[in-house]
Amino acid sequence: MNKITKELFFEETFNVYQNLYNRVYLRQSPLAELLVPNTNPKLKAQNLHSLLLKSINDMRPSPGAPVTSNEWRQHRLLVLRYVDGLEPQAVADQLAISRRHFYRVHKEAVEIIAEVLWESYIARGDVSVADVPKRANVQGDDHLTSLRAEVEHLTGQKSNQRCRLQDVVESVIPLVRIMAHQKGVVLDVHLESESIYFGVDAVILRQILLGIINHLVTLLEGGKIFITIEPEADTYQLRIVGHGYRTQTVDLTKLTTVNELASINQIVLYLAEQTAHYAEFRLQAPTVSPRAVLVVDDNEEVAQLFKSYLNKNDYRCMIANSGEEAIQLAKTMQPYAITLDVMMPDIDGWAVLQMLHNNIETRHIPVIICTVIGAQELALALGAHALLEKPVTEQVLIATLEGLGYPAVT
Known part of the structure; x- marks a missing residue:
């Protein structure tokens, strides 16, 4: 049986909850071996998943506990986050707390579960209690809190977190190419032609990729770093492979911040394989x-102009030339938003609006009136x-769409 310090045990407990529905991660997590030993390898991920959900249920306060107590808030937060699958902001809204408060309560709640799981682990005699290091790591905790606050500040300024994966990768390559050239390392990048969008902030993903590629470059003397995108079930996986003579092995302690940044943002990142001449991150x-976006305008030239604006900014455009077709x-199609001209034959824009x-199927779709008539x-x-008063510029149209604050279609 592998042994683990209490500090690493707590850290991995946070990681497995962040990856609760990623069976590959759960199967490879050291907690799978520590908490569900002697299990069929094919069932390790499922059994660890079940144990983690049971641990949340076990936190449920007794019937006599006040519903306003911190115990109920901790339990409710974990249920909303990991059972119902809500995003942090949605959980914070449900509990009427700030996002910063969410992270604080989340940390407290997961630490309670980690403590219980740790006690069950050491009760089996796998580690001596006398050898258990103290959990308190003020510097590490402060670092993680600061990192989360910085991420919250960055993502809180944007209504929708999304980025085109190819654009982020291409923006990183020039930054690492000079260092790679100095080490004799060739960057070999093969990206899908079809646009792939990740539901994360581009700046955050960029920092993670820079951290991984930079670390691989420092380990290599000559050789290549391959970067490819591959389909994986109903999503995509980015593979970053370092191949060649390595001066040292991958040091995951030097990627702690990168891993924390990935974990906070629901990004699955792991070292998939490592040999003497090969290291692969996924x-x-x-x-x-x-x-x-549904563009409604009887003027085909205006409709095509809007389409060009939208396509350049990673939106998909549908065009309706009449009110009836628009409805x-x-x-x-249930579009993300509708731009609506007012002066159209047959049914004008006001009637369409x-x-x-008034229709239950469409009332939730935000409508942006585009007209020469100022009737705000x-x-x-x-x-x-x-x-928006015509003529509408690309900058104004895209800024208005980005400011709607509605979730992207998945």
Whole structure:
């Protein structure tokens, strides 16, 4: 049986909860061997997953505990986050707390579970209690708290976290190419032609990739670093492989911040394989589809202009040249947003806006009125989210769409 310090045990408990629905990660986690030993290897991930969910259920306070108590808040937070699968901000909204408060309560709750699991581990005699290091690591805890606060500050300024994977990879390569050239390392990049979007912030993903590639470059003397994108079940995986003469093995302690950054942002990152001349990292994150915008305008030139704006900014465009067509497409395609011209034959934009707003199937779709008529108060009163006066520039249109604050279509 492998042994583990209490500090690493606690750290890995946080990691397995962050990857609760990633069976590959759970199967490879040291906790799978420590907490569910003597289990069929094919069932290790499932059994660890079940144990982690049971641990949340076991935290449920007694019936006499006040519903406003911290115990109930900790339990409810874990249920919303890991059983119901809500994102941190959604959990914070449900509990009426700030995102910063969410991370503090989350840390407290997972530490309680980690303590219980640790006690069950040492009760089997796998480690001496006298040898257990203290959990308190003020510097490490402060570092993680600061990192989470910085991530919260960055992501909190953006309504939708999404980035095109190919763009992020391509932005990283020039930064590491000079150092790679000095070490005689060739960067071999093969990316899918089809756009792939990860539901994470581009700046954060960029820092993670820089950290991994930079570490591999420092280990190699000559050789190659291969970067490829491969399909994996219903998502995609980024493979970063260092191949050649290595001066030393991968030192995961030097990637602690990179791993923490990945964990905080629901990115699965792990060292998949390591040999004398080979080291492979794999990265996986939730994927999102390009957001679809329905452009409603009887002027084909304006519609095509909007389409060019949208395509350049990673939106998918659908066009309706009449009010009737717009209502049908809105019902069937459920776009992220609708841009709506007012002066159209047959059914004008105001009538279309009312129909969309009064229909249960379409009332949730934000509508942006685009017109030469300045009637903002009327537009807002009828349910529009914004009014833009024509001619509409690319910058104004994209800024308005990004500011809607609605989730991307997945």
